[in-house]
Amino acid sequence: MMNKNKSILEVKNLRTYFADGTDTIRAVNDVSFNVRQGEILGIVGESGSGKSVTCLSILRLVPRGGQIVGGEIIFDNEDLLKKSNREMRMYRGRRISMILQNPMTSLNPVFKIGNQVSEPLLLHGSWNRHDVLEKAIALLQAVKIPSPSMQIAQYPHQLSGGMRQRVVTSIAIGCAPDLLIADESTTALDVTIQAQVLQLLKDIREERGLSIILVTHNLGIVAGMCDRVAVMYAGQLLEIAWTKELFSHPSHPYTKGLLRSVPRLGKGRRRLKSISGQPPDLAHVPSGCPFWPRCEETLEVCKVDCPPVTNMGSQHDVRCWLHTSGDLLKK
Amino acid sequence: MVSPEIEQVTTGSKGIFRRIISRIRTLPTGSIIILVLVLCGAILAPLIAPAPPAKIDIRHSLRPPIWEDEGVPGHPLGTDDLGRDILSRMLYGARISLLVSICAIAISGSLGTLLGLLAGYFGGWYDSIIMRVTDTFLSIPFMLMALAIVGVLGPSLTNIIVVLGITNWAKYARMVRGETLSVRELDYVRLAEVAGCSHWRTSLYHILPNVANSLIILATLDLGRVIIMESAMSFLGLGVQPPNISWGLMVAEGRKYLSVAWWYVTFPGVAIALTVLGGNLLGDYLRDILDPGFRKA
Amino acid sequence: MKKFLFKRILQSIITLIGVTIIVFCIVRLSGDPTNVLLPLDAPEEVRIQVYKHLGLDKPWPVQYLTFITNAVKGDFGESLRWHVPAISLVIDRLPATIELAVVSAIFSLLIALPIGIASSIRPGSILDSLGKTIALLGQAIPPFWVGMMLILVFAVNLNLLPTSGRGEWKQIIMPAITIGWFFTASVMRLTRSSMLEVLRSEYIKLARIKGLSELFVVGKHAIRNAAIPVITMISLQFGAILGGAVITETIFTWPGMGRLMVEAIFARDYSVVQAGVLVFATLFVGINLCVDLLYGFLDPRIRYEER
Numbered sequence: 001m002m003n004k005n006k007s008i009l010e011v012k013n014l015r016t017y018f019a020d021g022t023d024t025i026r027a028v029n030d031v032s033f034n035v036r037q038g039e040i041l042g043i044v045g046e047s048g049s050g051k052s053v054t055c056l057s058i059l060r061l062v063p064r065g066g067q068i069v070g071g072e073i074i075f076d077n078e079d080l081l082k083k084s085n086r087e088m089r090m091y092r093g094r095r096i097s098m099i100l101q102n103p104m105t106s107l108n109p110v111f112k113i114g115n116q117v118s119e120p121l122l123l124h125g126s127w128n129r130h131d132v133l134e135k136a137i138a139l140l141q142a143v144k145i146p147s148p149s150m151q152i153a154q155y156p157h158q159l160s161g162g163m164r165q166r167v168v169t170s171i172a173i174g175c176a177p178d179l180l181i182a183d184e185s186t187t188a189l190d191v192t193i194q195a196q197v198l199q200l201l202k203d204i205r206e207e208r209g210l211s212i213i214l215v216t217h218n219l220g221i222v223a224g225m226c227d228r229v230a231v232m233y234a235g236q237l238l239e240i241a242w243t244k245e246l247f248s249h250p251s252h253p254y255t256k257g258l259l260r261s262v263p264r265l266g267k268g269r270r271r272l273k274s275i276s277g278q279p280p281d282l283a284h285v286p287s288g289c290p291f292w293p294r295c296e297e298t299l300e301v302c303k304v305d306c307p308p309v310t311n312m313g314s315q316h317d318v319r320c321w322l323h324t325s326g327d328l329l330k331k
Numbered sequence: 332m333v334s335p336e337i338e339q340v341t342t343g344s345k346g347i348f349r350r351i352i353s354r355i356r357t358l359p360t361g362s363i364i365i366l367v368l369v370l371c372g373a374i375l376a377p378l379i380a381p382a383p384p385a386k387i388d389i390r391h392s393l394r395p396p397i398w399e400d401e402g403v404p405g406h407p408l409g410t411d412d413l414g415r416d417i418l419s420r421m422l423y424g425a426r427i428s429l430l431v432s433i434c435a436i437a438i439s440g441s442l443g444t445l446l447g448l449l450a451g452y453f454g455g456w457y458d459s460i461i462m463r464v465t466d467t468f469l470s471i472p473f474m475l476m477a478l479a480i481v482g483v484l485g486p487s488l489t490n491i492i493v494v495l496g497i498t499n500w501a502k503y504a505r506m507v508r509g510e511t512l513s514v515r516e517l518d519y520v521r522l523a524e525v526a527g528c529s530h531w532r533t534s535l536y537h538i539l540p541n542v543a544n545s546l547i548i549l550a551t552l553d554l555g556r557v558i559i560m561e562s563a564m565s566f567l568g569l570g571v572q573p574p575n576i577s578w579g580l581m582v583a584e585g586r587k588y589l590s591v592a593w594w595y596v597t598f599p600g601v602a603i604a605l606t607v608l609g610g611n612l613l614g615d616y617l618r619d620i621l622d623p624g625f626r627k628a
Numbered sequence: 629m630k631k632f633l634f635k636r637i638l639q640s641i642i643t644l645i646g647v648t649i650i651v652f653c654i655v656r657l658s659g660d661p662t663n664v665l666l667p668l669d670a671p672e673e674v675r676i677q678v679y680k681h682l683g684l685d686k687p688w689p690v691q692y693l694t695f696i697t698n699a700v701k702g703d704f705g706e707s708l709r710w711h712v713p714a715i716s717l718v719i720d721r722l723p724a725t726i727e728l729a730v731v732s733a734i735f736s737l738l739i740a741l742p743i744g745i746a747s748s749i750r751p752g753s754i755l756d757s758l759g760k761t762i763a764l765l766g767q768a769i770p771p772f773w774v775g776m777m778l779i780l781v782f783a784v785n786l787n788l789l790p791t792s793g794r795g796e797w798k799q800i801i802m803p804a805i806t807i808g809w810f811f812t813a814s815v816m817r818l819t820r821s822s823m824l825e826v827l828r829s830e831y832i833k834l835a836r837i838k839g840l841s842e843l844f845v846v847g848k849h850a851i852r853n854a855a856i857p858v859i860t861m862i863s864l865q866f867g868a869i870l871g872g873a874v875i876t877e878t879i880f881t882w883p884g885m886g887r888l889m890v891e892a893i894f895a896r897d898y899s900v901v902q903a904g905v906l907v908f909a910t911l912f913v914g915i916n917l918c919v920d921l922l923y924g925f926l927d928p929r930i931r932y933e934e935r
Contacts, residue, residue: 059837061833061836061837089839089840089841090839091839092836092837092838092839093837093838093839093840094839097837098834098837100830100833100834100837101830102830105829105830105831106830106831106834107831107834108831108835108849108852108853109831109853109927109928109929110852110853110926110927110928111849111852112928119838119840120838120839123838123839123840124839155928155929157928157929168834171834171838463642464646466639466643467642467643467646468646470639470643470864470867470913470916471643471646471647471650471867471909471912472867472868472870472871472912473867473868473871474867474868474870474871474872474874475647475867475870475871475905475908475909475912476650478874478889478890478893478901478904478905479647479650479651479654479901479905480654481893482889482892482893482898482901482905483654483655483898483901484654555767555768559770559771562770562772563770563771563772563875566772566875567874567875567878567890568890568894569890569893579770579772582772582773582776585776586776586879589776589779589780589784590784593780596773596776596777596780597777597780600769600770600773600776600777603769603770603773604765604768604769604770604773605768607767607768607769607770608764608765608768611764611767611768612764
């Protein structure tokens with residue numbers, strides 16, 4: 001029985017920094033959110049907003065040069081940040097899984113598909129070498145790959161991009177994880193294939209009760225797929241809300257800007273409004289709210305202090321001085 | 332209204348300055364110093380050599396370097412069996428080694444570039460034929476061809492330059508062809524063709540400068556290799572011949588006296604190693620800053 | 629795969645033909661062989677006779693064909709110096725050279741591969757710096773000098789190792805190091821950079837995401853992929869090893885083909901030079917072909933045509 005209110009993942013005040021010479025890059029700067037059982041949480045943001053690093057931090061696979069310097073990641077009542085690498089390996093692939101962006105390069109070109117799909121099964125599960133191929137075929141079937149018994153003997157380069165992404169998905173769900181992180185997993189695909197893969201994710205969520213974090217910069221995908229959405233910018237989480245709520249009543253100026261810049265069909269002709277300026281260099285993030293240089297509704301306090309998180313209603317949090325209660329605004 | 336502080340915050344005017352400083356810090360100063368020293372040594376040899384390199388002085392034959400007991404002040408690095416000063420011979424040897432190497436690289440570089448440009452630019456039959464020939468040359472090991480050529484034509488200074496030039500052109504050709512192929516599709520080359528530039532003009536003015544970067548890197552990295560090949564051939568007696576001096580030749584001459592005069596063999600070898608090292612380090616550095624997409628073992 | 633094999637064999641044959649053409653042309657261009665064979669004051673008729681006997685009066689293409697057909701049969705004529713068939717001299721010395729080349733290659737790989745891999749796993753570590761230094765020095769210091777220094781230290785000063793001859797295992801140590809020196813450096817460098825590149829790929833990331841231990845990630849996924857360019861390079865470098873044999877055999881008086889060639893060159897013994905060059909080339913081409921087969925086996929992208 002799915003308990004829709006129980007959180008399976010709680011990220012609290014996560015900070016992941018990188019060292020670049022003498023600079024510190026605050027890729028993830030005090031980010032907090034949760035993912036509930038069976039829900040699809042979208043994380044949107046521009047390139048460099050910290051979305052991918054957040055996901056990698058959950059798996060404790062931060063790239064070289066980076067370190068998780070603070071916070072908690074509570075998964076199933078355990079703080080993942082306190083685990084050793086060996087203990088983390090028990091989670092990876094088995095309890096938490098991830099799909100990467102580029103299907104062309106996600107699969108190892110020198111091993112057959114069957115080999116790669118069965119690998120996590122052999123590692124984490126109780127299948128032996130003989131049964132595992134059957135299980136692999138079943139998995140490929142689950143992701144709707146035609147003639148799976150033939151495909152397991154193929155090499156990645158013999159498959160198309162869409163098929164490869166399905167294979168990668170099947171690897172990810174192989175050990176029935178509780179949480180699946182899809183990092184821009186459809187960006188490199190054709191639109192039609194994209195739609196199929198996304199539908200696949202939705203189906204899997206229905207069938208298996210899986211929770212999904214969907215990282216993307218495409219608001220259209222968010223609207224169609226996600227239950228809740230988080231908006232990230234320059235390493236910080238600026239707003240998080242139910243999808244419908246966010247689209248209809250965005251609170252943060254950045255969110256408003258993002259929504260305005262999406263072209264809409266049939267609503268009469270309007271100019272496309274983009275947000276002026278560029279995202280900041282993460283080594284030199286401006287003080288105060290990171291968005292203030294591009295914000296159209298800046299206040300003086302924005303340039304000085306980072307706004308605290310304000311709750312705007314059911315499940316709707318925002319980090320913005322505009323919405324902070326009166327007495328905090330007094331300088 | 333958008334804040335005017337945007338510029339400062341988002342483009343980082345301090346960034347450019349920082350980049351220049353970091354470039355200077357990573358300069359391979361060691362290798363540059365070495366190469367400059369070798370070059371100066373070669374050019375200024377007549378001025379700085381302690382003694383004429385061919386001057387025979389039997390009284391002082393096989394003297395060790397100056398810091399050892401038997402050393403003689405006029406011969407800082409010792410003397411050879413005929414009493415000739417090792418340091419002077421090394422300085423003059425530098426001339427020959429550098430001369431040979433640079434000429435050889437010039438030959439192979441020009442030949443390779445020309446053929447590579449032809450193959451890449453015109454494509455079609457030119458490309459196929461030139462590439463077949465290039466592959467054949469590339470797959471034949473240097474020593475094999477060198478032995479074949481020198482073996483029959485006889486060793487001499489000219490011959491060794493020719494051999495080195497002829498056996499080395501293939502990799503330039505292949506590289507230039509590759510670069511030409513990719514540059515040729517670029518818009519401004521197309522524009523030049525549309526504007527009516529002749530083939531010559533297009534290739535020389537538009538394509539060649541783009542290839543220049545990779546050429547410089549390849550030539551610099553090649554310097555070391557060619558010096559080693561020349562000294563190896565001279566060592567075998569198949570390269571530079573006496574009375575010309577080459578470092579390789581000196582090592583060969585010193586071989587006979589290895590057990591009694593270690594300096595005879597050691598110093599020329601060190602010279603070769605340092606020069607090659609300098610060339611390689613410089614080549615690596617150039618590759619890093621000029622063309623990050625350049626791949627070579 | 630078959631297509632690949634066919635293409636490679638064809639290429640090998642073309643290369644061999646190319647070598648024969650080069651050798652043929654050079655020899656013919658070098659001048660009149662009768663000058664070498666006969667004393668200077670030999671009468672004209674004798675000259676013409678020898679000319680005809682050697683087939684030098686026929687047009688070049690015909691001469692070339694004769695040369696080729698003879699070459700395939702192994703007939704390169706007689707050694708001018710020793711008056712035995714040139715080919716027999718070469719074949720006699722061949723095993724010694726092969727022994728030296730193989731031992732050096734194995735020895736070098738045993739050192740270069742582990743250090744290359746280890747240094748890529750921990751870039752910036754002490755092991756990495758050590759590896760990089762060895763690689764730099766290896767490619768800069770000329771092999772013949774290494775040989776000399778080895779002799780100086782181990783034979784002259786320490787009196788530990790013999791400087792010449794073949795037979796005891798002790799005698800192969802210094803020659804093997806001398807040839808292998810350069811090879812070790814190149815292989816180490818390439819292994820390291822190939823591994824570094826592979827370790828950056830997405831599929832390695834995915835392997836980690838699956839929960840595989842580092843050992844598995846490197847040992848199973850990374851190495852198979854990194855090996856591919858390294859193997860290609862090894863086959864190319866083999867030519868350099870054979871070339872290095874020439875020098876090493878000279879320094880250590882190793883009774884191999886290389887030394888024979890040098891001596892033959894000095895003696896103007898063309899038949900031996902030709903025979904040696906062609907045997908050398910065949911050996912080289914053959915090894916390349918074998919390595920390419922291995923390469924095809926390792927990389928399935930070559931084996932199966934892309935759809």
